[in-house]
Each structure stands twice: as C-alpha cells, then as structure tokens.
Amino acid sequence: MISRVAQLRWLVVGGCVLTLEVLCRTGIIAPQVVVAPSIMFSTLIEMILSGEVTTNFESTFYSALTAILISVMLGISGGLLLWRVSRLRRVLEPVLAAYYSVPVFVFYPILIALFGMNDMPIIMIGVLFGVVSMIVNALNGFDRIPLVYLKAAQTYKLSAWQVTYLIRIPAALPQMMTGFKLTVAYSFIGVIAAEFILSTSGLGYAIAYAYNNFETRAMYALMLLIMIVVSIINVCLMSIEKKLLTRRGVI
Amino acid sequence: MKSTQKTTRKFDSLILLAVFVGFWSLLNATYGSNAIASPVQAIERLVRLAVHGNLLGHMAETFSAYAYALVLAIIGGTLAGMLLGLHKMAGDVGEPILVSIYSLPKVTLYPVVLLIFGLGMSAKVAFGFLHGVLPIAIFTIGAIRQIPKIYLKASQTLQVPHQKYIRYVVVPATLPEYFSGVKIGVSLTLLGVLIGEMFGSQRGLGYLLMKGIELNDTSLMAAVALVLLTVAILIGVSLQRIDHHLRR
Numbered sequence: 001m002i003s004r005v006a007q008l009r010w011l012v013v014g015g016c017v018l019t020l021e022v023l024c025r026t027g028i029i030a031p032q033v034v035v036a037p038s039i040m041f042s043t044l045i046e047m048i049l050s051g052e053v054t055t056n057f058e059s060t061f062y063s064a065l066t067a068i069l070i071s072v073m074l075g076i077s078g079g080l081l082l083w084r085v086s087r088l089r090r091v092l093e094p095v096l097a098a099y100y101s102v103p104v105f106v107f108y109p110i111l112i113a114l115f116g117m118n119d120m121p122i123i124m125i126g127v128l129f130g131v132v133s134m135i136v137n138a139l140n141g142f143d144r145i146p147l148v149y150l151k152a153a154q155t156y157k158l159s160a161w162q163v164t165y166l167i168r169i170p171a172a173l174p175q176m177m178t179g180f181k182l183t184v185a186y187s188f189i190g191v192i193a194a195e196f197i198l199s200t201s202g203l204g205y206a207i208a209y210a211y212n213n214f215e216t217r218a219m220y221a222l223m224l225l226i227m228i229v230v231s232i233i234n235v236c237l238m239s240i241e242k243k244l245l246t247r248r249g250v251i
Numbered sequence: 252m253k254s255t256q257k258t259t260r261k262f263d264s265l266i267l268l269a270v271f272v273g274f275w276s277l278l279n280a281t282y283g284s285n286a287i288a289s290p291v292q293a294i295e296r297l298v299r300l301a302v303h304g305n306l307l308g309h310m311a312e313t314f315s316a317y318a319y320a321l322v323l324a325i326i327g328g329t330l331a332g333m334l335l336g337l338h339k340m341a342g343d344v345g346e347p348i349l350v351s352i353y354s355l356p357k358v359t360l361y362p363v364v365l366l367i368f369g370l371g372m373s374a375k376v377a378f379g380f381l382h383g384v385l386p387i388a389i390f391t392i393g394a395i396r397q398i399p400k401i402y403l404k405a406s407q408t409l410q411v412p413h414q415k416y417i418r419y420v421v422v423p424a425t426l427p428e429y430f431s432g433v434k435i436g437v438s439l440t441l442l443g444v445l446i447g448e449m450f451g452s453q454r455g456l457g458y459l460l461m462k463g464i465e466l467n468d469t470s471l472m473a474a475v476a477l478v479l480l481t482v483a484i485l486i487g488v489s490l491q492r493i494d495h496h497l498r499r
Contacts (some may be wrong), residue, residue, distance in 0.1 A: 005343040
C-alpha cells in the first residue's frame with residue numbers, strides 16, 4: 001500500500017528522469033554534457049557485472065562506515081563535554097556556527113603526517129565533516145531534556161554516570177537521531193569528496209578519473225550509483241527516526 | 252555583572268587562541284615544516300603574499316563569487332521553501348526529494364557544473380549556490396510547518412487580513428528556525444565556492460589552496476588556511492550575534 005504522497009513523489013521523480021531522457025535523446029542536451037538516464041543505468045549494470053566497481057565501492061563504504069562510527073562516539077562525548085562546561089561552549093559556539101565554511105581538505109597534509117599514507121586520513125576527513133553536526137544536535141538534545149526527568153533522578157539518588165546513561169542520552173535520543181542522519185550524510189560527503197580531490201582509490205576517485213579521461217558514461221554511472229546508495233540509506237534512517245518518534249508519542 | 256561576563260568571554264577566547272597556537276606549534280615541532288608550517292612561517296608567508304603576491308586580488312575574486320552565490324542561494328532557498336512550506340501537498344512530495352539531494356556529495360557533480368557553465372566565475376557561483384540553497388529551503392519548509400495551528404486560528408478569529416497575518420504572525424514565528432537554515436547556508440555556500448575554485452579556476456583562495464596542496468607548499472597552505480579560518484570565525488561570530496538577537 002503506497003500512499004498518495006509517495007505515488008506523487010515517484011511521479012515527479014519519474015517525470016524529471018523522463019524529461020532528461022527525451023532532452024538527451026533528441027540531442028537538445030549534447031551527450032558530452034549529460035548522457036541519457038537509460039545509458040547511465042545500463043553502463044552502471046555493466047560496470048557492476050564486470051566487477052569494475054566492487055573494490056572502489058568497498059573501500060569507500062568501509063571508510064565512510066568507520067568515519068560515521070568515530071564521529072558518533074566523538075560527537076556524543078563532545079556534546080556532553082560542551083554541555084557540562086558552559087564556558088567552553090560559549091567560546092566555541094562561533095567556531096561551531098561557521099565550521100562548515102572551512103574546507104577541511106586543508107588539513108589533509110597534516111593528517112597524512114599524523115596517520116601515514118593509508119585510508120586513515122580519508123576517514124579522518126569524513127570524521128571532520130561529520131562530527132560537528134553530531135555535537136551540535138547532541139547539545140540541542142541535552143538542552144531540551146525536561147527538568148522533571150532530572151528531578152526524578154535526584155529523587156532516586158542516581159549517580160552522575162547513571163544520570164548520563166539512564167536519563168540524559170536516552171532523553172536526547174530523538175534530537176541525536178537528527179544529528180545522526182546529518183552525520184551519516186556528511187561523513188559520506190567528506191569521504192567521497194576527499195577521494196575525489198586527493199585519493200587514489202574509492203568511488204570519488206573513480207569519478208574524478210572518469211572525468212579526467214572524458215569517460216562521461218562511466219562518470220554518470222558512478223554518480224547514479226552514489227545517488228542510489230545514499231537514497232537507500234536515507235530512506236532507512238528516516239523510517240528508523242519515524243519509529244523512534246512514534247514510540248515517544250511525538251507524532 | 253554583564254561587563255564581567257564580557258571580560259571572562261574575552262579572556263576565554265584568548266585562552267582558546269593560545270591553546271590553538273600552542274597545539275599548532277607542537278604539531279610543527281613534532282612533524283617538521285614539510286608536514287605543517289609553523290605559525291610564524293604562515294604569517295610571514297601571508298605578509299609576503301599580501302605585499303608581493305596578489306592576495307587581495309584572490310580574496311576579492313573569492314568573496315565576490317561568494318556574495319553572488321549567497322544572494323542567489325538565500326533568495327532561491329527562501330522562495331522554494333515558502334512555496335513548499337505553504338502548500339502541504341507540494342511540501343510532502345518535495346521535501347524528501349530535497350533532503351536526498353542535500354545528502355549527496357555535491358563535489359561529484361562538479362564535472363557537470365563545469366561542463367554546463369565552463370571555467371570561471373559562473374561555475375564558482377553555481378557551485379556555491381548548489382551547496383547553500385538546499386539547507387535554506389529545507390529549514391524554511393520546517394520553519395513554516397512548525398507554526399502552531401492555534402496562531403492561524405487566533406488570527407482567523409480576530410479576522411486578521413492575509414498580508415498582516417504573514418507580516419505579524421508567520422514571519423516572527425518562523426524567523427529563528429529559518430535563520431538556522433540561513434546559518435548553514437552561509438557556511439556551505441562559502442565551502443562550495445572554495446571547492447569550486449580548487450578545480451576549475453586560476454584565481455581565488457581555493458586556487459591558492461590547491462596550488463599549495465599540489466606543490467606541498469606547507470607555508471602557502473597554512474597562510475590560506477589562516478585567512479579562511481579568520482573569515483569563518485568572523486562570519487560565525489556575527490551569525491551567532493544575530494541568532495541570539497532573534498531568539499531573545
């Protein structure tokens with residue numbers, strides 16, 4: 001059972017794809033600029049079947065996954081720290097507000113010096129991209145915990161650790177989920193962008209390679225692959241979030 | 252009372268700056284100037300760039316592209332967000348599409364942007380716009396949707412005309428949330444412009460940065476990074492000021 005909204009959404013997406021297909025097939029958009037969606041798709045299938053994509057896909061996925069894990073752990077503990085030490089928070093707030101305007105690729109040479117020539121610098125760029133939205137949203141979540149919860153904790157004489165694990169983190173969970181969604185997206189963006197600019201492996205690198213060698217078909221096929229993977233992850237996360245919010249009785 | 256708070260904040264900022272410079276020097280001392288230039292080297296290089304190199308020219312190039320992209324992103328994002336936010340059906344259909352596009356790595360779209368706009372200013376502006384417009388649109392939709400229904404009912408009861416309803420109810424109720432989107436948009440637009448300059452440009456701070464990375468010229472990298480960090484913090488402080496003002 002698909003809702004009317006979802007039907008309409010597929011109609012809009014399908015309409016866009018179809019329009020692009022027609023524009024490309026009739027030559028209004030030159031094939032050197034954008035290839036037809038059907039060609040993107042068939043090229044992608046060919047590339048998957050020939051195993052051309054597999055290694056790059058695995059390395060990107062592994063890097064992004066590690067980056068997400070590190071970001072989440074660092075983000076939650078960083079959020080707790082800043083929430084506790086309000087002086088630190090006041091000083092860092094402007095840094096957090098404009099954080100995303102600094103291209104973190106600047107730090108790549110330093111990261112190579114720190115971690116060596118392996119996957120770690122790429123992963124760390126993913127972390128640098130992803131961690132801040134986790135920190136900010138964890139902070140927001142801690143800010144919004146109803147005072148009643150903490151009073152109840154006092155009544156039950158919970159220790160500081162128990163308050164953190166039993167009350168603060170669970171109570172901030174919906175807000176943290178929003179942060180987690182962004183962290184997943186940003187970690188992927190960071191890893192793929194770093195591969196695109198700096199690396200010699202991964203999907204981002206494969207796209208840059210295809211672009212530099214005028215392999216327009218392969219380039220679009222890889223972009224399509226990334227789009228599909230990210231969309232699937234998004235849909236999964238959204239449904240998890242919805243379940244979480246429903247259980248809390250927010251929706 | 253308030254003035255002592257201000258002094259502590261200034262004092263804390265100074266401590267932060269000292270920690271930052273100390274950490275930087277430590278990295279330099281541990282890994283050597285081939286990996287990371289020292290703060291002194293960075294500032295020397297910056298001065299040299301300003302005097303002999305065309306630092307101001309590069310900065311003007313970057314920030315004019317940034318200004319164009321930002322204006323376009325704010326106008327486009329606000330209009331799209333209002334359109335989708337005020338019509339429930341359009342919003343339900345459109346928002347998830349916007350969110351998926353937002354979470355795509357847009358760097359990979361750079362070849363397409365270059366193919367369409369060619370090298371130069373327009374590609375940079377387009378790329379900055381692409382980064383900035385989506386968060387503004389998404390947050391605007393969210394801002395309009397979270398207006399409590401009771402506001403609309405109250406204004407209907409009081410027979411407030413539509414224009415006044417927008418002016419005195421919708422705008423003030425949405426402003427803080429809308430501004431959160433603008434904040435992200437302001438940051439990401441600059442990032443987009445800089446990334447744009449890193450590939451398809453012969454001018455601008457992004458180009459200097461890429462040159463530094465390619466030649467492993469660490470003092471050039473550090474000098475540009477210093478400029479960017481300073482600008483980012485200035486932007487951050489002013490955004491934070493406006494934000495506090497709006498939320499009061």
